[in-house]
Amino acid sequence: xxxxxxxxxxxxxxxxxxxxxxxxxxxxxxxxPAANPLKPREGETALSPFVLIDQQGVTLFAPRAEMGxxxxxxxxxxxxxxxxxELDDIRVLHGPAAAAYYxxxxxxxSLPNKGYDVSDFQHNLGEALGVLGRxxxxxxxxxxxxxxxxxxxxxxxxxxxxETLKQAAADQLGVDRDQLKTENGAVIAPDGTRIPYTxxxxxxxxxxxxxxxxxxxxxxxxxxxxLPRVDIPGKSTGTATFGIDVRPEGLKFASVRMNxxxxxxxxGFDASAAETMPGVEKIVDLGTGVAVIANNTWLAxxxxxxxxVDWGDAPYxxxxxxxxEQIAKAFDDASNSTMRDDGDxxxxxxxxxxxxxxxxxxxxxxxxxxxxxxTALYTGSKLDLWCGNQAPTLIQMRVANxxxxxxxxxxxxxxxxGGGFGRRGELDFGEIATKVAxxxxxxxxxxxxSREEDMRHDYYRPGAMARxxxxxxxxxAVLIDGKVASQxxxxxxxxxxxxxxxxxxxxxxxxxxxxxxxxVPNYRMSGHIADLAVPVGxxxxxxxxxxxxxxxxxxxxxxxxxxxxxxxFRIELTKTEFAPAAGCLEAVKEMSGWTGKTPNGVGRxxxxxxxxxxxxxxxxxxxxxDGTIRIRKAWIACDVGLALDPATVEAQxxxxxxxGLSAATSGEITFSDGEVEQLNFPDYDGLRMHNTPVTEVRIxxxxxxxxxVGEPGTPPSMPALGNALFDLTGERAxxxxxxxxxxxxx
Amino acid sequence: MATALKINGKTHQVDLPDDVPLLxxxxxxxGLTGTKFGCGVAACGACTVHIDGEAVRSCQVSLxxxxxxxxxxxxxxxxxxxxxxxxxxxxHQVAQCGYCQSGQVMQAAALLAENPAPSDAExxxxxxxxxxxxxxxxxxxxxxxxxxxxxxxx
Numbered sequence: 074x075x076x077x078x079x080x081x082x083x084x085x086x087x088x089x090x091x092x093x094x095x096x097x098x099x100x101x102x103x104x105x106p107a108a109n110p111l112k113p114r115e116g117e118t119a120l121s122p123f124v125l126i127d128q129q130g131v132t133l134f135a136p137r138a139e140m141g142x143x144x145x146x147x148x149x150x151x152x153x154x155x156x157x158x159e160l161d162d163i164r165v166l167h168g169p170a171a172a173a174y175y176x177x178x179x180x181x182x183s184l185p186n187k188g189y190d191v192s193d194f195q196h197n198l199g200e201a202l203g204v205l206g207r208x209x210x211x212x213x214x215x216x217x218x219x220x221x222x223x224x225x226x227x228x229x230x231x232x233x234x235x236e237t238l239k240q241a242a243a244d245q246l247g248v249d250r251d252q253l254k255t256e257n258g259a260v261i262a263p264d265g266t267r268i269p270y271t272x273x274x275x276x277x278x279x280x281x282x283x284x285x286x287x288x289x290x291x292x293x294x295x296x297x298x299x300l301p302r303v304d305i306p307g308k309s310t311g312t313a314t315f316g317i318d319v320r321p322e323g324l325k326f327a328s329v330r331m332n333x334x335x336x337x338x339x340x341g342f343d344a345s346a347a348e349t350m351p352g353v354e355k356i357v358d359l360g361t362g363v364a365v366i367a368n369n370t371w372l373a374x375x376x377x378x379x380x381x382v383d384w385g386d387a388p389y390x391x392x393x394x395x396x397x398e399q400i401a402k403a404f405d406d407a408s409n410s411t412m413r414d415d416g417d418x419x420x421x422x423x424x425x426x427x428x429x430x431x432x433x434x435x436x437x438x439x440x441x442x443x444x445x446x447x448t449a450l451y452t453g454s455k456l457d458l459w460c461g462n463q464a465p466t467l468i469q470m471r472v473a474n475x476x477x478x479x480x481x482x483x484x485x486x487x488x489x490x491g492g493g494f495g496r497r498g499e500l501d502f503g504e505i506a507t508k509v510a511x512x513x514x515x516x517x518x519x520x521x522x523s524r525e526e527d528m529r530h531d532y533y534r535p536g537a538m539a540r541x542x543x544x545x546x547x548x549x550a551v552l553i554d555g556k557v558a559s560q561x562x563x564x565x566x567x568x569x570x571x572x573x574x575x576x577x578x579x580x581x582x583x584x585x586x587x588x589x590x591x592x593v594p595n596y597r598m599s600g601h602i603a604d605l606a607v608p609v610g611x612x613x614x615x616x617x618x619x620x621x622x623x624x625x626x627x628x629x630x631x632x633x634x635x636x637x638x639x640x641x642f643r644i645e646l647t648k649t650e651f652a653p654a655a656g657c658l659e660a661v662k663e664m665s666g667w668t669g670k671t672p673n674g675v676g677r678x679x680x681x682x683x684x685x686x687x688x689x690x691x692x693x694x695x696x697x698x699d700g701t702i703r704i705r706k707a708w709i710a711c712d713v714g715l716a717l718d719p720a721t722v723e724a725q726x727x728x729x730x731x732x733g734l735s736a737a738t739s740g741e742i743t744f745s746d747g748e749v750e751q752l753n754f755p756d757y758d759g760l761r762m763h764n765t766p767v768t769e770v771r772i773x774x775x776x777x778x779x780x781x782v783g784e785p786g787t788p789p790s791m792p793a794l795g796n797a798l799f800d801l802t803g804e805r806a807x808x809x810x811x812x813x814x815x816x817x818x819x
Numbered sequence: 820m821a822t823a824l825k826i827n828g829k830t831h832q833v834d835l836p837d838d839v840p841l842l843x844x845x846x847x848x849x850g851l852t853g854t855k856f857g858c859g860v861a862a863c864g865a866c867t868v869h870i871d872g873e874a875v876r877s878c879q880v881s882l883x884x885x886x887x888x889x890x891x892x893x894x895x896x897x898x899x900x901x902x903x904x905x906x907x908x909x910x911h912q913v914a915q916c917g918y919c920q921s922g923q924v925m926q927a928a929a930l931l932a933e934n935p936a937p938s939d940a941e942x943x944x945x946x947x948x949x950x951x952x953x954x955x956x957x958x959x960x961x962x963x964x965x966x967x968x969x970x971x972x973x
Binding site (some may be wrong): 140141142143299301302304305306307308309310311312313314315317318320326351352368369370371372374440441442443444489490491492493494521523524720724725727728729730731732735753754755758759760761762763765767768 | 835836839840842843846847848850852853854855856857858859860862863865891892893895896897898901905906908909912913914915916917918919920921924942943944946947948949950951952953954955956957958959960
């Protein structure tokens with residue numbers, strides 16, 4: 074244990090480095106020095122900087138990507154809290170790709186515990202395992218981990234910077250450091266003289282940072298408050314720069330077509346028609362696809378469409394039905410994981426009533442508003458890549474490989490992301506844009522996917538099936554035996570990222586399934602992996618996105634079989650197992666005025682999913698308006714432990730729910746002849762303003778650990794809606810999307 | 820042959836084929852990247868601009884068909900001098916990823932120019948062509964209502 078303790082202490086060891094005219098503060102790399110992305114002086118490369126102070130002011134480098142979750146602002150607030158600067162006075166930038174910006178919380182998520190039952194020992198072990206994240210260079214924005222990752226380290230960076238600046242002032246004034254105060258970007262001398270940080274920065278760079286302690290939460294000025302987000306002015310005025318907006322001097326515009334039979338070969342192509350089209354400058358053979366470089370994106374899109382390509386077949390069954398037959402076959406194989414096996418599910422408790430149900434959910438696209446794109450400038454010895462991305466170090470390694478360069482010769486410029494949802498954790502857009510730009514060395518080229526190309530070349534949320542068996546007795550759940558089958562995005566992604574097969578039990582496949590905080594004595598949940606080559610990836614809330622639907626729809630069926638109110642049934646089962654989950658259920662009960670009874674023409678459903686460390690309960694109300702069903706209202710309660718920025722938590726909870734409801738109502742990716750059939754928003758739509766429910770959110774802070782907020786709003790939305798439709802119509806929704814079964818308002 | 824376009828009060832000579840959509844003229848030729856590409860088929864509203872004050876999908880208007888003065892989100896206001904509608908967007912912290920918001924703002928601005936006090940149903944009606952995958956609709960509605968009352972006071 075000593076070594077773990079040592080690692081933990083060192084994880085938060087914050088230091089400083091002199092830079093030209095100032096000082097950088099950040100965390101030391103654990104086992105070996107990582108290259109400092111901000112290139113301070115030689116011999117000082119062991120620091121990963123988060124905050125930089127020079128004569129120009131205070132700059133924060135946010136190593137996580139801003140994709141709408143407010144990370145830039147909250148990370149800035151964590152530093153500002155201890156540093157005593159105003160948020161308005163900090164400049165926040167996306168940090169460059171750097172191994173030192175590891176995401177230690179993400180690795181902690183892969184421990185084989187349920188999460189809610191985590192002991193302090195396991196929690197510490199999770200933190201220590203974060204070290205692995207560093208060695209794998211997982212600078213990843215995902216898994217709702219950004220705040221868990223930054224909460225301690227950003228405050229430590231701020232506090233260390235503050236005390237070092239005070240020491241510099243103390244040396245200058247010839248007084249003790251503890252006689253000094255800090256306020257609004259300045260050190261205040263005992264006589265009230267203000268010395269701005271900018272004037273102390275250079276001297277601070279020469280001082281060994283003192284050990285610091287973090288402020289007590291009772292002293293916080295910023296944490297826990299809803300703060301104005303730093304990215305909002307740009308995003309309200311069209312001046313925020315997304316990947317598609319970068320405009321390096323001399324930029325050319327390209328568009329791409331890859332095999333719509335995903336992963337299939339390209340046998341050949343005839344580009345003669347495209348070559349003479351207006352604006353066309355170059356046809357690029359990508360080996361597995363084609364691109365056109367032109368002087369305008371639209372002209373490039375027109376020309377690339379005009380290329381006649383002979384595509385090879387898909388490496389998977391070409392029709393949707395055949396894919397699901399394969400998925401169903403996975404149930405016959407041994408399970409990949411059984412992460413919960415309590416009691417004995419093989420024996421039906423005496424006097425219990427058994428129920429069974431099968432469920433199916435479709436493949437889903439991410440459909441970010443900003444289509445995939447990246448801009449690359451390749452000179453032969455150096456590569457610059459601009460893109461919104463969720464994994465800059467991984468993309469850096471990949472495109473370095475593509476260009477035949479050392480990673481040091483590749484600079485990744487992370488822009489704002491026009492939606493991530495997991496899609497921009499993939500590497501394809503960076504790799505393809507690099508290949509395209511390599512056809513025109515010395516010229517920056519922006520490659521943009523048409524919406525159709527984006528929709529049909531995603532790494533989809535896998536289609537999934539569940540077989541559920543349960544038993545109720547005396548109004549209680551006494552047995553749940555569930556099996557889920559789907560492709561494994563984790564195994565595929567590990568292979569894509571590293572080239573190696575990821576084996577072993579896949580926790581992600583069964584998250585939201587095995588780790589739900591319900592006290593059921595006989596409880597076994599297993600995952601079965603379907604071996605298919607359809608590209609699949611991480612879609613907001615990942616395994617929870619289908620397992621939440623399976624688990625919570627089945628629990629609803631059990632409640633009805635037991636003759637119980639589905640909300641009370643859940644409260645009873647969670648109360649002793651994990652009180653925060655029961656608290657969320659109690660909250661939505663109260664907020665919605667839940668009585669268990671609804672008038673004719675109105676239906677209500679409830680669901681609760683514990684994911685990414687946060688239990689979220691939702692009640693959804695539907696109403697029949699002359700035969701058309703409208704989702705009228707929603708109530709959400711979550712327990713995040715500590716709400717760093719309540720307005721951001723609220724936005725993420727509502728947004729996560731709407732993302733889930735969009736999928737539940739109409740989201741479906743289907744295949745024909747090996748090709749995705751959905752082309753654009755008319756056939757893969759989301760909720761719009763008129764069919765989005767009026768929503769109320771309550772944020773609870775009773776649990777011990779900081780929970781994620783970006784994803785946990787998604788999983789319970791789908792079963793809550795299905796359960797509401799059951800209440801309204803008496804018809805049970807056992808497959809998605811729901812518009813195939815119900816006449817929902819579009 | 821160059822086509823003359825008046826955009827945000829300034830005249831630009833554009834030398835592109837007649838059928839290039841206004842969206843791509845603005846983004847790749849004029850360098851006004853605030854107007855976003857989302858779908859190319861008028862299904863998402865991310866590319867919304869005003870032509871003579873009317874909200875249109877710039878992905879559907881060919882260069883040769885531009886019938887009047889063009890206003891883009893950049894012409895509405897700037898971070899230092901926001902239009903009332905943009906200020907409301909900032910006050911209500913509407914944006915998440917922010918990519919669709921230029922189009923949302925332009926659609927809302929056109930709505931308020933035509934109907935200074937829209938009901939919720941009228942807001943729904945005007946805004947339902949604008950897709951937001953982050954689900955910022957509740958705050959969009961609040962921002963429009965707020966801007967409407969600010970414009971009334973002004």
